[in-house]
Amino acid sequence: xxxxxxxxxxxxxxxxxxxxxxxxxxxxxxxxxxxxxxxxxxxxxxxxxxxxxxxxxxxxxxxxxxxxxxxxxxxxxxxxxxxxxxxxxxxxxxxxxxxxxxxxxxxxxxxxxxxxxxxxxxxxxxxxxxxxxxxxxxxxxxxxxxxxxxxxxxxxxxxxxxxxxxxxxxxxxxxxxxxxxxxxxxxxxxxxxxxxxxxxxxxxxxxxxxxxxxxxxxxxxxxxxxxxxxxxxxxxxxxxxxxxxxxxxxxxxxxxxxxxxxxxxxxxxxxxxxxxxxxxxxxxxxxxxxxxxxxxxxxxxxxxxxxxxxxxxxxxxxxxxxxxxxxxxxxxxxxxxxxxxxxxxxxxxxxxxxxxxxxxxxxxxxxxxxxxxxxxxxxxxxxxxxxxxxxxxxxxxxxxxxxxxxxxxxxxxxxxxxxxxxxxxxxxxxxxxxxxxxxxxxxxxxxxxxxxxxxxxxxxxxxxxxxxxxxxxxxxxxxxxxxxxxxxxxxxxxxxxxxxxxxxxxxxxxxxxxxxxxxxxxxxxxxxxxxxxxxxxxxxxxxxxxxxxxxxxxxxxxxxxxxxxxxxxxxxxxxxxxxxxxxxxxxxxxxxxxxxxxxxxxxxxxxxxxxxxxxxxxxxxxxxxxxxxxxxxxxxxxxxxxxxxxxxxxxxxxxxxxxxxxxxxxxxxxxxxxxxxxxxxxxxxxxxxxxxxxxxxxxxxxxxxxxxxxxxxxxxxxxxxxxxxxxxxxxxxxxxxxxxxxxxxxxxxxxxxxxxxxxxxxxxxxxxxxxxxxxxxxxxxxxxxxxxxxxxxxxxxxxxxxxxxxxxxxxxxxxxxxxxxxxxxxxxxxxxxxxxxxxxxxxxxxxxxxxxxxxxxxxxxxxxxxxxxxxxxxxxxxxxxxxxxxxxxxxxxxxxxxxxxxxxxxx
Numbered sequence: 001x002x003x004x005x006x007x008x009x010x011x012x013x014x015x016x017x018x019x020x021x022x023x024x025x026x027x028x029x030x031x032x033x034x035x036x037x038x039x040x041x042x043x044x045x046x047x048x049x050x051x052x053x054x055x056x057x058x059x060x061x062x063x064x065x066x067x068x069x070x071x072x073x074x075x076x077x078x079x080x081x082x083x084x085x086x087x088x089x090x091x092x093x094x095x096x097x098x099x100x101x102x103x104x105x106x107x108x109x110x111x112x113x114x115x116x117x118x119x120x121x122x123x124x125x126x127x128x129x130x131x132x133x134x135x136x137x138x139x140x141x142x143x144x145x146x147x148x149x150x151x152x153x154x155x156x157x158x159x160x161x162x163x164x165x166x167x168x169x170x171x172x173x174x175x176x177x178x179x180x181x182x183x184x185x186x187x188x189x190x191x192x193x194x195x196x197x198x199x200x201x202x203x204x205x206x207x208x209x210x211x212x213x214x215x216x217x218x219x220x221x222x223x224x225x226x227x228x229x230x231x232x233x234x235x236x237x238x239x240x241x242x243x244x245x246x247x248x249x250x251x252x253x254x255x256x257x258x259x260x261x262x263x264x265x266x267x268x269x270x271x272x273x274x275x276x277x278x279x280x281x282x283x284x285x286x287x288x289x290x291x292x293x294x295x296x297x298x299x300x301x302x303x304x305x306x307x308x309x310x311x312x313x314x315x316x317x318x319x320x321x322x323x324x325x326x327x328x329x330x331x332x333x334x335x336x337x338x339x340x341x342x343x344x345x346x347x348x349x350x351x352x353x354x355x356x357x358x359x360x361x362x363x364x365x366x367x368x369x370x371x372x373x374x375x376x377x378x379x380x381x382x383x384x385x386x387x388x389x390x391x392x393x394x395x396x397x398x399x400x401x402x403x404x405x406x407x408x409x410x411x412x413x414x415x416x417x418x419x420x421x422x423x424x425x426x427x428x429x430x431x432x433x434x435x436x437x438x439x440x441x442x443x444x445x446x447x448x449x450x451x452x453x454x455x456x457x458x459x460x461x462x463x464x465x466x467x468x469x470x471x472x473x474x475x476x477x478x479x480x481x482x483x484x485x486x487x488x489x490x491x492x493x494x495x496x497x498x499x500x501x502x503x504x505x506x507x508x509x510x511x512x513x514x515x516x517x518x519x520x521x522x523x524x525x526x527x528x529x530x531x532x533x534x535x536x537x538x539x540x541x542x543x544x545x546x547x548x549x550x551x552x553x554x555x556x557x558x559x560x561x562x563x564x565x566x567x568x569x570x571x572x573x574x575x576x577x578x579x580x581x582x583x584x585x586x587x588x589x590x591x592x593x594x595x596x597x598x599x600x601x602x603x604x605x606x607x608x609x610x611x612x613x614x615x616x617x618x619x620x621x622x623x624x625x626x627x628x629x630x631x632x633x634x635x636x637x638x639x640x641x642x643x644x645x646x647x648x649x650x651x652x653x654x655x656x657x658x659x660x661x662x663x664x665x666x667x668x669x670x671x672x673x674x675x676x677x678x679x680x681x682x683x684x685x686x687x688x689x690x691x692x693x694x695x696x697x698x699x700x701x702x703x704x705x706x707x708x709x710x711x712x713x714x715x716x717x718x719x720x721x722x723x724x725x726x727x728x729x730x731x732x733x734x735x736x737x738x739x740x741x742x743x744x745x746x747x748x749x750x751x752x753x754x755x756x757x758x759x760x761x762x763x764x765x766x767x768x769x770x771x772x773x774x775x776x777x778x779x780x781x782x783x784x785x786x787x788x789x790x791x792x793x794x795x796x797x798x799x800x801x802x803x804x805x806x807x808x809x810x811x812x813x814x815x816x817x818x819x820x821x822x823x824x825x826x827x828x829x830x831x832x833x834x835x836x837x838x839x840x841x842x843x844x845x846x847x848x849x850x851x852x853x854x855x856x857x858x859x860x861x862x863x864x865x866x867x868x869x870x871x872x873x874x875x876x877x878x879x880x881x882x883x884x885x886x887x888x889x890x891x892x893x894x895x896x897x898x899x900x901x902x903x904x905x906x907x
Contacts, residue, residue, distance in 0.1 A: 132390025133441025526844020545865025
């Protein structure tokens, strides 16, 4: 390609290098055709120009090289370069915007006609995307409300939860959580509040109950007890009235002051502002309403009807040692959580009674949602897997429709439609489908979110605030646009390179890249559906295992009853105060037991499966806590007929009897199997002595079987039972055994108690079967949602297998006809079709099971009675995928056996 004499140093001249660069702008095909001729033409013209001087050579070089570059660019980008060329020659083409809109309108009309010819496929593709977008958007609304949205207070990031720690409880079977989150005593709260320097505000709180009396039957209300500083820390603004003030609300000056919650104010008092300043009779004492707290207080602490200050440590404030359930602080600027933890630990460590206990400090939002965070993250991950499966199914349908139109696209390309024009048409068609799916998904999300709220278990914070608001709507639109664009554009680009020769050959192309993409999409759908179905199977088997758990008591005919005895009526200064209350309570129990449908009534300080907790340090004789470790067990004060009423077996020794049913009886105790095993090993615990609360040691009369009265998932290993009459006033918790329908007993009990004493409220009457159901409601919620996600994903995958197999049969019609003509019988043709579909199903299920081995780690903490590698679940889901794929392949394979050879060969 030398154009002239070379330089003395042998290097090519500048114009030669420029010529080489201009030729590189040509496509490879054009270089082969034109490079040699263009180079020769340039060489001749340059030699001619050299005779006219250097200036002529320079002008020629610039003109020729610019023309060559223009020619190359015009060949590489013909449509754009033709517009520029026309404009340079004085032509005025149509305005680009008007032309683009005309093309878009034409594409829309063409797409609508195409959809009218294939309405079922269009609806199916849009529905696949809509279900994925709807499920993921609805789950995001829940996650956003519970986990993401900040607490509704000024500078919510400064709010933290504060706890003392109890390292000795680490690994305890039932109290292990208190190793990191123990409870304060009220003196500890005062000490931390006075000495801390890291908080702008600090306070503590606990839950209690109170009886509202007045007009009509008495009613038990939830009451929140607050130390000074809590409301100031939260920077709460009252809806009406003022906040509680420790200076102005001193109970020594008269009636105590309380604040109503917004829910109680709007519900019980119809939002009447004049309620501020009124008097409520709570526990037979007058209380002045000084204000109304906004609903946000429930988000920061808990739900209560009335709120009152704790201004001292007296027992009438309802505060027992280490029974302050939580504390909250607001960090000072430039103070970290770690600095706050270190200071609170230093303050608590200096308290002699506190020992070597430390402190924990957590961001408030993270602390409040710790129990539900893992489950919600697992569910939203499942929803997003369903979204991917739905998007893949949409892409598979769109790609399949495009492959069915290969001849059309190839002919249009042969008639002059460029690749960009074909892409534009396909993008409009796919965009309409994905747009319909996205819009349907966002609309579907509203209905799905309502279902999520109705099925959700109780106790999920801020769940009722979940809604399709602006944030969630923006998320749904973003997900819809992103998924629709990604899975709609991919088929358009794959289909925009039509080959007329291969497209017109009806039997060709069965193994090209587009078919491999279809295979990959189906395998991916099957794998993801397998993962969801395995997770659903494991959670479902967990529910089955929980339903088969023996809680240690006979729950079928039991009813839990809570009443609120009027302790305030009895004078504490009376020497027989405790006996008077006990006599009153026994008369109340006798009234309930006299009902015809009631077989027995037992008293207990803790109702099983309600979340009640009570525990104590226990010290068996000869037990050295410094050597053997601190021993903490669940405490139960029960009536002597408790074990017979609830159906818990005494496995060693005897139960309580009338000898133990007196306040002056010798201290007696029954221990659980787990506690007896922990302390005495294989030796009998009967006759041993154990002390608690600093009382005289109690003699172990018997050993009761372990029960699951806190959670069905774990037994209450360490527990002890003491006769209730030996421990003073009873708490009002009853367990009733009935011979009739437990659900019908509530009205009879309420009427009998009201007739006995109109001032005693019956707080709740709950059959034990409901308590057991409530205890597994969170597991049931997860299992239901994951099963729904898995079933929908599985149906999408089976639809993909069916579509791919049916399309393969259509594409191979000539081949099938030839095989039949050559003597192939129906079963042989059917096996040929089934083999490919089942191979894809096996690959998809195998990949899904392999991933599940690792993916099931995220649900392992929710499993009970089943391993995350449970072979029954893994093999069962593999069998489900295999059978489903076989059923999906059968209709196309049966059609293949009915191919007429003459018709097939004629086509």
